[in-house]
Amino acid sequence: MNAYEALDAHYQKINDLRHIGAITGWDESAMMPAGGGAARSRAMATLNVLVHDLTVDPQISDWLVACENLELSSMQTANVTVIQREHRQAACLTSDFVRAQTEAVMASEQQWRISRAENDWATIQPHLERVVGLAQEEAAMRADAGGLGLYDAMLELYEPGVTASQLDTLFEPLKTSLPLLTDEIIAHQAKTPGMPLGDHFEVAAQRELGLSVMKTLGFDFNHGRLDTSHHPFCGGVPEDVRLTTRYSETDFLQSLFGVIHETGHAMYEQGRPKDWLTQPVSQALSMGTHESQSLLMEMQAGRSPAFMTFIAPKMRAAFGRAESDPAWSVDNLYRQVTTVRRDFIRVDADEVTYPLHVILRYELEKALIDGSLTVADLPEAWHQKMTDYFGLSTAGNYKNGVMQDVHWPAGLIGYFPTYTLGALMAAQLFEAAKTRQPETLQQIETGDFSGLLSWLREHVHNRGSAVSVDQLMTDATGSPLTTDAFLTHLHRRYLG
Amino acid sequence: MNAYEALDAHYQKINDLRHIGAITGWDESAMMPAGGGAARSRAMATLNVLVHDLTVDPQISDWLVACENLELSSMQTANVTVIQREHRQAACLTSDFVRAQTEAVMASEQQWRISRAENDWATIQPHLERVVGLAQEEAAMRADAGGLGLYDAMLELYEPGVTASQLDTLFEPLKTSLPLLTDEIIAHQAKTPGMPLGDHFEVAAQRELGLSVMKTLGFDFNHGRLDTSHHPFCGGVPEDVRLTTRYSETDFLQSLFGVIHETGHAMYEQGRPKDWLTQPVSQALSMGTHESQSLLMEMQAGRSPAFMTFIAPKMRAAFGRAESDPAWSVDNLYRQVTTVRRDFIRVDADEVTYPLHVILRYELEKALIDGSLTVADLPEAWHQKMTDYFGLSTAGNYKNGVMQDVHWPAGLIGYFPTYTLGALMAAQLFEAAKTRQPETLQQIETGDFSGLLSWLREHVHNRGSAVSVDQLMTDATGSPLTTDAFLTHLHRRYLG
Numbered sequence: 007m008n009a010y011e012a013l014d015a016h017y018q019k020i021n022d023l024r025h026i027g028a029i030t031g032w033d034e035s036a037m038m039p040a041g042g043g044a045a046r047s048r049a050m051a052t053l054n055v056l057v058h059d060l061t062v063d064p065q066i067s068d069w070l071v072a073c074e075n076l077e078l079s080s081m082q083t084a085n086v087t088v089i090q091r092e093h094r095q096a097a098c099l100t101s102d103f104v105r106a107q108t109e110a111v112m113a114s115e116q117q118w119r120i121s122r123a124e125n126d127w128a129t130i131q132p133h134l135e136r137v138v139g140l141a142q143e144e145a146a147m148r149a150d151a152g153g154l155g156l157y158d159a160m161l162e163l164y165e166p167g168v169t170a171s172q173l174d175t176l177f178e179p180l181k182t183s184l185p186l187l188t189d190e191i192i193a194h195q196a197k198t199p200g201m202p203l204g205d206h207f208e209v210a211a212q213r214e215l216g217l218s219v220m221k222t223l224g225f226d227f228n229h230g231r232l233d234t235s236h237h238p239f240c241g242g243v244p245e246d247v248r249l250t251t252r253y254s255e256t257d258f259l260q261s262l263f264g265v266i267h268e269t270g271h272a273m274y275e276q277g278r279p280k281d282w283l284t285q286p287v288s289q290a291l292s293m294g295t296h297e298s299q300s301l302l303m304e305m306q307a308g309r310s311p312a313f314m315t316f317i318a319p320k321m322r323a324a325f326g327r328a329e330s331d332p333a334w335s336v337d338n339l340y341r342q343v344t345t346v347r348r349d350f351i352r353v354d355a356d357e358v359t360y361p362l363h364v365i366l367r368y369e370l371e372k373a374l375i376d377g378s379l380t381v382a383d384l385p386e387a388w389h390q391k392m393t394d395y396f397g398l399s400t401a402g403n404y405k406n407g408v409m410q411d412v413h414w415p416a417g418l419i420g421y422f423p424t425y426t427l428g429a430l431m432a433a434q435l436f437e438a439a440k441t442r443q444p445e446t447l448q449q450i451e452t453g454d455f456s457g458l459l460s461w462l463r464e465h466v467h468n469r470g471s472a473v474s475v476d477q478l479m480t481d482a483t484g485s486p487l488t489t490d491a492f493l494t495h496l497h498r499r500y501l502g
Numbered sequence: 503m504n505a506y507e508a509l510d511a512h513y514q515k516i517n518d519l520r521h522i523g524a525i526t527g528w529d530e531s532a533m534m535p536a537g538g539g540a541a542r543s544r545a546m547a548t549l550n551v552l553v554h555d556l557t558v559d560p561q562i563s564d565w566l567v568a569c570e571n572l573e574l575s576s577m578q579t580a581n582v583t584v585i586q587r588e589h590r591q592a593a594c595l596t597s598d599f600v601r602a603q604t605e606a607v608m609a610s611e612q613q614w615r616i617s618r619a620e621n622d623w624a625t626i627q628p629h630l631e632r633v634v635g636l637a638q639e640e641a642a643m644r645a646d647a648g649g650l651g652l653y654d655a656m657l658e659l660y661e662p663g664v665t666a667s668q669l670d671t672l673f674e675p676l677k678t679s680l681p682l683l684t685d686e687i688i689a690h691q692a693k694t695p696g697m698p699l700g701d702h703f704e705v706a707a708q709r710e711l712g713l714s715v716m717k718t719l720g721f722d723f724n725h726g727r728l729d730t731s732h733h734p735f736c737g738g739v740p741e742d743v744r745l746t747t748r749y750s751e752t753d754f755l756q757s758l759f760g761v762i763h764e765t766g767h768a769m770y771e772q773g774r775p776k777d778w779l780t781q782p783v784s785q786a787l788s789m790g791t792h793e794s795q796s797l798l799m800e801m802q803a804g805r806s807p808a809f810m811t812f813i814a815p816k817m818r819a820a821f822g823r824a825e826s827d828p829a830w831s832v833d834n835l836y837r838q839v840t841t842v843r844r845d846f847i848r849v850d851a852d853e854v855t856y857p858l859h860v861i862l863r864y865e866l867e868k869a870l871i872d873g874s875l876t877v878a879d880l881p882e883a884w885h886q887k888m889t890d891y892f893g894l895s896t897a898g899n900y901k902n903g904v905m906q907d908v909h910w911p912a913g914l915i916g917y918f919p920t921y922t923l924g925a926l927m928a929a930q931l932f933e934a935a936k937t938r939q940p941e942t943l944q945q946i947e948t949g950d951f952s953g954l955l956s957w958l959r960e961h962v963h964n965r966g967s968a969v970s971v972d973q974l975m976t977d978a979t980g981s982p983l984t985t986d987a988f989l990t991h992l993h994r995r996y997l998g
Contacts, residue, residue, distance in 0.1 A: 025542070029526050042741065049521035052515055246542065
């Protein structure tokens, strides 16, 4: 067994244990009764320690060095590159640090659930101070090991190869134009207000509709399933993708577009390079790329007039509405899924205002990491930016302000920007798909996603982590990522 | 950390990984889409190897030796005893042997599914020869390591402390009396034939009825759940017991009593000693003891006139039948759940004929292990015993004869007797419970199982593996296990 083969075998083992962890993690969210929680946490912690120990195994460094003298295929070389990065990211933290951080984050997350419900900043602040302090330490260790800036070292965990300076460039035109664009769109939409759809939708009918849409999009039910959980997510493994949704009896669109979103994630996983699934090179390229696949399905394709034309009759059939009911016309349904409003909550935001929520967080978390903003000053800074970007005050409204997201209490710093990178990529990829395959929208209008999915398989899914985001975007669309396609899309959809 | 504490920590880790394995195993049977199978098998194999490596860790021997010089509590001492046995059982087989056996068994099980469906003995015979050959080797290694007889060494895996000679003594009166008793009962029941219940029962209603019965019996839904799978089983972990059933639209009694059976297993798991759940001493005492808990609920309590009085109105309500319908009277429903017949299939057998199915297998597998019977001669030997004990010929009928059970193709030799040990224990324990708590049957008639469950918790569940079966039975019932209570029960229920 040469060094590459040894690496390959080692990562197969890691992949097997991650498989077990992914399924058990899904179970915890979708199946486990509450009483099973304590024992499960302990069991998962033991598994995670085992996996962590394998990823920092000192043999890996030796194998990586020895690989330099081997003739490897391009995929093998790419695999080695991903392993190098993963190994550096895992090995630069001491076990003691990982344990301390895990404990701090668990305590902080648990407190966050309580504090948020009670709009109580004072009880979460000390936890957040501890977690942010540890994140600063983490960033310093990662920056040192990777030769990166502090924030860049955190960002690299989710978006390898992208730096804060690139983000600044990408986000600038959004920050400048979106507030005005939002004004214009809201004024425009006020001229033709939507008609309400009713307020009761059977969960069983919602589930059937969701399953049928998943099938339409191209989800492979031989390699995955749909269940319910409190927080919708896409988990499992590429061979068996587990996605979840939640149902509101008063709003079926929330669940349906949630399912479409998660199906986008799921099909990315199902489309990872088949012959490399046990190896890191088969993994999704980045969190932004992952989000591009969910947003392409949800925002670009799903909320298009073409798809609404296809799905409107199925919506009416699912909930027993007449074609003659004007509220259930294609036009009104389309209006319902493209309504823009300024609001407090990121996860409920439309695609026009969403990037401003992200930019606000990005700016604040950069300042937290470099120490120019303290946790104590965070609520005021949040309020200030919400006022500037949205004209909304969050003074005293922690629950719907600085405390609305789990990310910071969970120690996730550097993650937020990937949501907007995903939105930009989705727009640029969808534009390219439509240009290269001009029949795309007509196909979607008949519920045929096979052409679009094939294009995504070839240009995104099958590439795994074997290229950079820049390369992937250039190969697929002819240029690296810019904001052009996204802004053009917004103008066309909302003011066209 | 002294040697005992080191052992304790080591087995906590093993327990954590077994937890993960149990949940993932449940998922495979109850949730996983078929396409996930290949990757899952690989992942589970990796986890199993990890767990096996931990159970044969050479440090364990050192810790066990060092424990001899420590002052331990009685539970700690019992824990050490169980660990000693488990470690010996794991360590006496080489890794090469385990791998060879695992592969042979997997191939054999897969072939069995095909061969059984096609009633084709010729294709399974070579697999069975290989598996039985390996079982003989296994028995020899186990016998050597444990100072036990060949068959006793296999039996010890499922029923520690019980020997073939004890089984011979227990089974003799059953073998002698049951064929005649069966004749008598069948003749007796022929005088008052049952009325059929109908042939369509909504699955949703069956599920609701099953859930409500689980609640009645005392299943804790905060620590477990009910799902469906092709083969019903009780899996998961004590903190989160996963039980499954399957539904037939034409026969609701099969699923309902299946649920009651699995709930008996499940409540044993839920009742294991709370403070010792991470340690081997908390495990169920033996497979026979486990089966005693399922059969006590299903056969002793569940099919009693008292329970049928309680459940009959709920059955009628579940399926919309009138109280005046004579087929749905308590009497006829009771008759339906206590019908005795001679038949080919063990898993469908009633409690009267079941032990004969077991004794037949026990006699044959003993002969297979000691080499006095070859696999080639097995179908003829099966046919002979079926003719002797049941008056039924299985000549050429492999499917419903020698090929009906997965146990031998799966390499499980020494397991069958535990079914009948469980039936005997169930009868003796239930008799003792009724004697000690004379209100038991009246309580069951009102759907109150709390008294019975408390008694089982104290005398069986909470004891874990800290005692021998003999001791447990003596403490709970006043005498070691005999066939008296079981035979008395049969006479009383079926001829009384």
